[in-house]
Amino acid sequence: MSKARTAAFRVLRAIDAGNADLPAALARGRADLDDERDRALTMEIVTGTIRWQRSLDYLIEHFARRPLSKVDADVVTILRLSLYQVLHLDRVPASAAVDDAVDLTRLARKPSATGFVNGVLRSVVRQRNRLPFPARPADPGDREMALAYLGVTHSHPEWLVARWLERYGFDVTERWVRFNNEPPRLTLRVNRLRGSRDTLRDSLARNGVETEPTPFAPDGLTVTAGNPLRAALDGSFVVQDESSQLITQALGARPGDTVLDLCAAPGGKTTAIAADMEDRGLLVASDVRPRRMRLLTQTVKAAGAGHVRLLQVDADGALPFRPVFDRVLVDVPCSGLGTIRRDPDIRWRRHEEELSDLARRQTALLERAAAVVRPGGRLVYATCSSEPDENDAVIEMFLRSRGNEFTPVDLRPELGERVRPLVNARGCLQPSPQHGLEAFFAAALVRVR
Numbered sequence: 001m002s003k004a005r006t007a008a009f010r011v012l013r014a015i016d017a018g019n020a021d022l023p024a025a026l027a028r029g030r031a032d033l034d035d036e037r038d039r040a041l042t043m044e045i046v047t048g049t050i051r052w053q054r055s056l057d058y059l060i061e062h063f064a065r066r067p068l069s070k071v072d073a074d075v076v077t078i079l080r081l082s083l084y085q086v087l088h089l090d091r092v093p094a095s096a097a098v099d100d101a102v103d104l105t106r107l108a109r110k111p112s113a114t115g116f117v118n119g120v121l122r123s124v125v126r127q128r129n130r131l132p133f134p135a136r137p138a139d140p141g142d143r144e145m146a147l148a149y150l151g152v153t154h155s156h157p158e159w160l161v162a163r164w165l166e167r168y169g170f171d172v173t174e175r176w177v178r179f180n181n182e183p184p185r186l187t188l189r190v191n192r193l194r195g196s197r198d199t200l201r202d203s204l205a206r207n208g209v210e211t212e213p214t215p216f217a218p219d220g221l222t223v224t225a226g227n228p229l230r231a232a233l234d235g236s237f238v239v240q241d242e243s244s245q246l247i248t249q250a251l252g253a254r255p256g257d258t259v260l261d262l263c264a265a266p267g268g269k270t271t272a273i274a275a276d277m278e279d280r281g282l283l284v285a286s287d288v289r290p291r292r293m294r295l296l297t298q299t300v301k302a303a304g305a306g307h308v309r310l311l312q313v314d315a316d317g318a319l320p321f322r323p324v325f326d327r328v329l330v331d332v333p334c335s336g337l338g339t340i341r342r343d344p345d346i347r348w349r350r351h352e353e354e355l356s357d358l359a360r361r362q363t364a365l366l367e368r369a370a371a372v373v374r375p376g377g378r379l380v381y382a383t384c385s386s387e388p389d390e391n392d393a394v395i396e397m398f399l400r401s402r403g404n405e406f407t408p409v410d411l412r413p414e415l416g417e418r419v420r421p422l423v424n425a426r427g428c429l430q431p432s433p434q435h436g437l438e439a440f441f442a443a444a445l446v447r448v449r
Contacts, residue, residue, distance in 0.1 A: 001103045002096070004041035005081065007033055009104050011046050012077045015345070022050065022345045044183075049084040051181055051344035055133065055155040056080045062132055063123045064116070074108040075117060082121055087128060094125045140170035150177055159352045160337065163387070172434060179433035180340040180347070186223040187214065189240040189268070191303050192275035197221060200236055207231035216419055216437070217245035219272070235302040240268040241342065243431045243440035246419060247331065247382045248272040250411055250429050250442040255280040257326040262319075262369050265292035267299025269331060274305035283308045284325075288315045316364070321372040327380070330369040332362045334383040334390050338432075338439030355389040362394050370398070370406065370447070379406065379445045386432065386439035395428075395443045409444035 011029035014020045020028070026046055030039045049056065057068055060079050068076060082101035085092045098121045105114045124131070134148035143165070150161040154177035164173040188211070190200040197219055201211050204221070209228045214220030220242050228237070248269050253259050253276040264270045264285035274283055285300065285308055287293050293312050300308045313319060335358055336346045366381050373379045381398075383390050399406060410427030412420055422437075424430045428444075431437040 001100050001107070002038075002041075003033060003035070004038040004045065005085075005097075005100045005104065006107070007038070007042045008045035008049070008081050009077060009108075011042065012049060012081060013074060015050070016073060016077055022046070022343070044089070045081050045085060047183070047344055048088055049081045050348070052084055052088065052155045053080060053348060054152060054157070056083045058133070058152050059083060059124060059131065060120065063120045072110060072113060075105065075110055075113045078104045078108065078117060079120060082117075083124060086121065086125055087131075098122060098125065136174075146170055150174065154178065154181060155347075156180070157347055157350075160347065160350075163352075167388075176433045179436075180344075182341060184342050186228070187240060187242050187245075188221045188223065188228060188237040189217070189245050189272060190219045190221065190237050191235060191271060192219060193271075193279055193304050194236050200233070203233055203236065204228055204231060207233070214242045214245070216422060216431070216435070217242045218416075218418075219275075220245050235304055238268050238271060238299065238303070240272075241339070241438055243338070243438040244268060244384070245272065246422065246429060246431060247380070247440060247442045248276060248329070249415060249419065250382070250444050251276075251327050251329050251380045252378065252414065252444075253277050253281075253283075253327050257281045258324055259283045259327045260321065260325045260329070260369070260372060261285045262313075262328065262330045262365070263287060263332060264296050265289075266295040267303075269329065270296065270308065271299060271303040271305055273329070274300075274303060274308055277307065279305055279307050281307060284311060284321075285309070286311045286313045288313060316368075319368055319372050323372050323374050323377075325372050325374060326377050328369050328373050328377070329380045329382065330365055331382040332365050332390075334358060334362065334385040335387065336384055338384045338386045338441075341433075341438060355387055359389050359394055359397075362390060363397050366394065366398050367401075370402065370445075373447045375447050375449055377447050378409070379447065380442055381445070382440065382442040384438065384440050391430075391441040391443075392426070392428075395445075399445075405447060405449055406445040407448050409446055411442075411444055 007029045011025045014025045030042055033039045061068055078101050082097050085097040086094045101117050101121055102114050105117045133153040136149050137145035140146055147158055151158040156177050190197045204211055209226035210224045211221040214222055253273045255278045261270045265287040270285040335350050340347050370379055411429055412423045422431045429442040432439040
């Protein structure tokens with residue numbers, strides 16, 4: 001039996017049981033595998049199975065002729081990961097996936113279910129060119145059919161595609177769900193404290209890693225071949241999504257500034273700000289949990305940023321600073337719904353009713369950050385969410401509560417021509433799948449008094 005499939009089963013079972021999140025379960029599951037190919041296949045099976053979970057469950061119910069709640073949880077996991085391989089991995093023979101599924105069922109001590117598992121999978125294999133998924137509606141205005149197609153066929157929660165359908169219409173929503181189901185490529189940001197993007201690209205090439213410049217972020221490289229994490233180039237880059245790289249451009253930190261990065265861990269944006277400041281001035285980077293501070297410390301140390309000061313702060317209450325900062329970045333904890341392509345489990349972990357509570361906490365964080373901005377200083381609020389509840393609504397609520405103390409900044413004149421198309425009509429940075437990027441948000445505000 002394939003070691004990768006066995007490891008994938010154990011990882012998925014741990015996630016489904018609530019014993020670990022995706023990154024932690026994957027790290028543990030891959031640690032016992034010696035072969036790099038097995039580790040890669042395990043990650044592919046796990047992330048792909050989670051990405052396509054709703055579509056896979058739809059097929060299980062159809063071919064099993066019973067609701068999912070009537071099928072043993074371990075058997076559901078085995079069927080999901082096996083169906084994913086049969087339908088989405090061309091290099092995996094269907095017969096091997098089916099045989100291993102039967103063996104996995106025995107391994108899970110469910111021998112009585114082996115015939116059931118074999119039967120469901122072989123039925124799907126026979127009909128995989130004519131599967132009964134909801135078809136693309138001839139009339140996109142048929143909301144019920146559109147939601148079934150976008151949600152079931154493209155494996156997204158119905159509440160989320162309903163929101164996007166209402167805001168953007170059918171065509172944009174269809175492009176969005178297709179984007180989210182594309183496996184993302186690895187994106188790097190050069191550490192300009194140690195060298196240029198061109199220098200990094202040449203160094204990676206000498207280590208067998210091929211890259212291409214990111215279309216919007218000036219310090220980014222997208223990996224097209226090879227594994228940069230095996231190259232001996234410590235501190236010369238960080239792994240960072242292109243949309244995330246763009247957030248610090250809204251901050252506009254300069255050499256000699258006094259800057260606060262409030263929710264700084266794991267440190268990607270902190271080290272980008274440090275590079276913008278050319279390691280001159282004062283950059284305070286803070287977070288609330290000890291584990292997050294350890295991650296932040298490691299990142300800053302590897303980057304070689306000498307002017308960064310690290311400080312753990314309390315989760316609530318006033319910050320231990322006076323209003324002296326020229327620039328403050330508050331990259332708030334959010335739903336993460338803009339990063340579904342890179343974090344496929346988010347689509348199933350988040351629920352619509354959470355958004356209002358998140359927005360309240362985000363507004364409170366923004367208020368804390370605002371208190372330490374000097375008059376004339378800039379406050380940048382950022383999320384990795386697609387939803388206006390966490391973006392525009394939070395900014396509007398904050399501005400109403402502060403009277404004329406802060407005023408919005410239109411980022412269009414400030415950002416270069418390359419980035420300007422990512423700025424929305426309100427002057428906020430808002431890359432999205434419509435630009436081929438994850439959905440992030442950044443609003444810049446200036447304290448006028």
